Each structure stands twice: as structure tokens, then as C-alpha cells.
Amino acid sequence: MNRISLKETAEFLRNSKDVYILIHRNPDGDCIGAGYSLQAVLKSLGIRSRVLCSDPIPERFAFLLPENFENSENFPAKTIVSVDLADEKLLGDLEEPYTGNIQLCIDHHVSNRFYAESVLLEEHAAAACEILYKLYRFMNIPFTEQIAKCLFTGMSTDTGCFKFDNTTPETHLFTAEIMQEFPQIRYDLINREMFDVKSPARIRAEMAMLGQMEYYLDGQCTMIWATLEICKENQVQESDLEGLTALSLQPEGVEVGITIREREPGVYKISMRSAKDANVSAICQGFGGGGHIKAAGCLLRGTRAEVTEKLLKAVEQAL
């Protein structure tokens, strides 16, 4: 165990130089907020850095990037840091060049693989941005509006707008302090953009999925099938389906919600969610997958009937 403390992390960062900040593929609000806030903090310390991601930053997160943003200044790395990255395998195209070379990892995932030389891990933090908030305060870094937006967005998105059970008293406390210091930020508009705004394709996708939701086990289990056919019929792309898994838990009385995406004919990506305390990670592990207690996944092959039967048997045993 190569864990280090907040104090040691602060020292490491103050002594770092020419930093590459790695974030995970399919970047979300937390890793983007963590990466770009760290870049801003390092800059304020006179240290240049770059945020590296295998995928482009989605347009709706553009407000978190520094003004006059150009990722163009190129320099070789002297220090390599990762944030919100549980496993080097989540680096996408960056996995090959950087595996084994990461010196510091700052993360909140209980599943962290301890791949870095030094790891600042707080498993109970709701978001990497929650840890960074504490770290920056410890370092007496003056906050800018951009840093405040990054940290707020990271904490808000990773908790589903303070809704999920990973939300901690600190999530609320740090958010209160950010709001107090920066009353001019329109937090409501950030939340609207993150949680409420949907593309026409996404609205079509939701309707198509909800319209054919199936109920099993006395309504305790739902299934939503995103088959190739349904997606084609409704002009729905793979990217429109992100986050649709929450739909399966909407009906009253549901304990396990399953979303099934057909990757190619006969190959299904299973996303499983639980409403209260069912351990869907254990269920998915039985199929060679895994994840968190309340959100997990696996891959299954077969006909729709075969996949349905396998899933229902496993869920019934777990309930």
C-alpha cells in the first residue's frame, strides 16, 4: 500500500514540474473538474501542466476549461499525475504510453488498483473533486471562479445533484463554502445543463425505452431492451443511451433495474442498478462482470429469451 496523506500530496505537487494530468476515457464532470482545477492550481503555483484524455471533452463541459483554452503548449512530462482514475485500463488510448509511469494518483474509488507510485485515496469521498477541495484549502490556494465551477460540477455530477448515497456531509459543506465565496456563479444553470437538458435524440431514446419496459418478479425487477432494431427504428445512437440506466428504477416497487444494450447481434451489455440494498455487483460477478453494490454490469451472449432467463434467475436468487 503506497498511500500518502494530504500533506504529502501537497508537498509532491509543490515540488512537481511539467505535469501531465491524466483523466479517464469517456470523461465525466468529476474527472474533468478534477483535471482542469488541478491545472489551474498548478498554474497559480507557477507550474505548467496539461490535461490529457483519450476522448474529446464533451461540449457541455466546455465552461470548465480555462479561458483562451489551448491544449497546444507541448512539453515532455517530468511528472505524471492521474485524477479520478481507478485503473490504468480506463485510460483508453493513453493506457499504452502511460501504464506503469504514473507517479501520483488522487482518487475516491474503492476499487482503486494502486497502480501509481503514490496514492491519495479517500474511498468515502463522493467525488475526486471533494478530495481536491480539501487539498487546495490545505495548500491555501486562492480559488478562482473557474476552480469553483470545476469543483462544484465534479461534486454535483458524481452525486446526481446531491441525490445518491455517496453524498457526504462534506459534499454539502464544501458546496456551501463555494456558493458563499462565489455567489455570482449560476449553479442552477450548471445543474440544468448537467441534469435536465436533453437532446431530441435522447428524448426519443427515453420514450422508446420506457415504452417497452418489462416488469418481472412481481414488479421488483424491470428490464429495458435497447436492441439494435429498437435503436434503429427510433434513430437512437449509442451515445444517446448514456445515463438511461436510471429509467429502469423509476417504477414504484422496483428493486433491481436492468438495461440491456445489444452491442452486436446476440451480444448484450448488461447494466444493473438497485434501488435500495440489493447487491447487483455480486449478481454481475456471477456473470464475469462487476462494479458497485448499487450499480454494476456484465456481458451476456445468447438469444433474448436465454438472456432474460439467466438474468431473472440470478436476480430472483439475490432478492
Added chain:
Amino acid sequence: MNRISLKETAEFLRNSKDVYILIHRNPDGDCIGAGYSLQAVLKSLGIRSRVLCSDPIPERFAFLLPENFENSENFPAKTIVSVDLADEKLLGDLEEPYTGNIQLCIDHHVSNRFYAESVLLEEHAAAACEILYKLYRFMNIPFTEQIAKCLFTGMSTDTGCFKFDNTTPETHLFTAEIMQEFPQIRYDLINREMFDVKSPARIRAEMAMLGQMEYYLDGQCTMIWATLEICKENQVQESDLEGLTALSLQPEGVEVGITIREREPGVYKISMRSAKDANVSAICQGFGGGGHIKAAGCLLRGTRAEVTEKLLKAVEQAL
């Protein structure tokens, strides 16, 4: 202006006796949380009280009521208090017996009518429960789990789970303090129940409404028609439509979302929401209605085409 301070309110309550606590019709999380937390606080001071509401408390708020709840102990009121009640007209059946008789009002609505002898009004508070949190702390009342749940639920529901622009730093700060003191409460399950769980009828209603959403003014304005026919076709009741107004603001680029419920043939209840800064209260005032800047309503009569034209003209001028 008959405003009183937190200190004066505390004194009033400590000296009160046989209290009736009035809350508004169609009770929501904030007035229920405010009412029942106040009942618990008065009880801890040795003062008996009853919460009165013209409508039954919906089942999903039952967890906020005291254990072994019976509203049966009957006694004549010596003190009458209202919480979260902007206007006596919102009392429903209780309007007639209690109008003009309310001694203390504790409220957060900027539209408060100052109908009570004494008014503790904090217009910037996100919820009545946010004011009560401060009041109980000021009074040094020890919190119980029930009081904590009541105050959390009031603040969470009135802010859309900390999402809307009425959320204050205090909303987050007080929530952090409640979570710190009562880590055993499953806040995530309260939030799930309040925000995510939907009845089959509600899911049907959403699909029916989304399925016929109309886009106007280059997509800046949406309309959702809940006509008598659509509701009948989809087996949707009036009560299933509560809260559906948020749907109209989902599409990217929408600034004004309008939901139109047909009350009886040719009579339409208009609910208008704005995404950013359009003042829909002003638009609705033009039709004899009113409300908040970002959420307002009015009543219109005519054919569907006439109503559409009137609304679009007014929205176009406002944008």
C-alpha cells in the same frame, strides 16, 4: 409590516399553548416537514399541538409523521400558527374558519400577504424548513431523527434536490449539519422516493406528454398539451400530471416551456416555466395570472388554435 425576528418568534412559541399549525392545501414536502417538525418541537417543550391541512397527507410523506401518529387528540386552539403559507386563500377548506385568526406566520415566500398578527418572513430562504432549522438551533432544541427527516425533506423537495436557483449556501450548510448529526438516516432513499419513483400512470403520462411536445420560435418555446382526450386515451388522471411541467424545459435550447391542461372543454390551465432568465410571471400577469419569475401560471379560454396564438405572441415579445 408586522415582521418579527427569530428571537421574538422563539419567545412567542415558548409562551404558546394548545397550538393549531396550519399548512397549505395540496401539501408538499416543505409544509409537511415544517408543520410536523414544529409539532415535535412544541411537544419537546411540553406544548401540545395539531397540524391541520385541508387535504390528506400523501402516503409518500408518511415517514415524516410522528410514530404512533394519531391526529385524534382534539382540543380547542389557544394559538394559531401557519407555516409555509403565503396566503390564507391557500388554506382550502380551512380558509373559512381560520382567516383573520392566525397569530404567527413563518414563511419564505416573497409573495407573503402579511395576513398574520406576526410574521417571520425570510424571502431568501429556500424553504420554510430552512428558517425553522435556524429557529430551532437558536432555541437550542435537541433534534430527533424525525425532526431531522422533516427539515431535510423540506429543504430537499423545495429546491428540487438542491438543483434550483433558490438553493442557498445555508441550504447546503444546514443539510451538512443534519447529515453529520444523523448519519444513520438514508437520505438517498428519501431522495429516491421524492424525485425518482413514479407510478405506472405517471410514466404513461410522461410518455404521452413528451410524445406530442411541440416546438415553436426556433425551438426556444415548447408546448405540451394535456387535453381531456389525451388524458383519457392514456388513462391519466389530473393527479398524475403534478410536476410534469418540468418536461417542457428538457429539450436543448428551450427558454420558455408551456404546459397546457384542459380543465373542461375550452378552458385551459397554463403553466409556464423559464430555463434561464425569461420572466414568465410578467407574461402570465398579462393574462390575469402570475407567480414567480421562472414559474408562473394563468387561465385561458378559447380553441386550441386561439390559445396557441395568444401564448406564442406573448412569449415572442418577451424573448
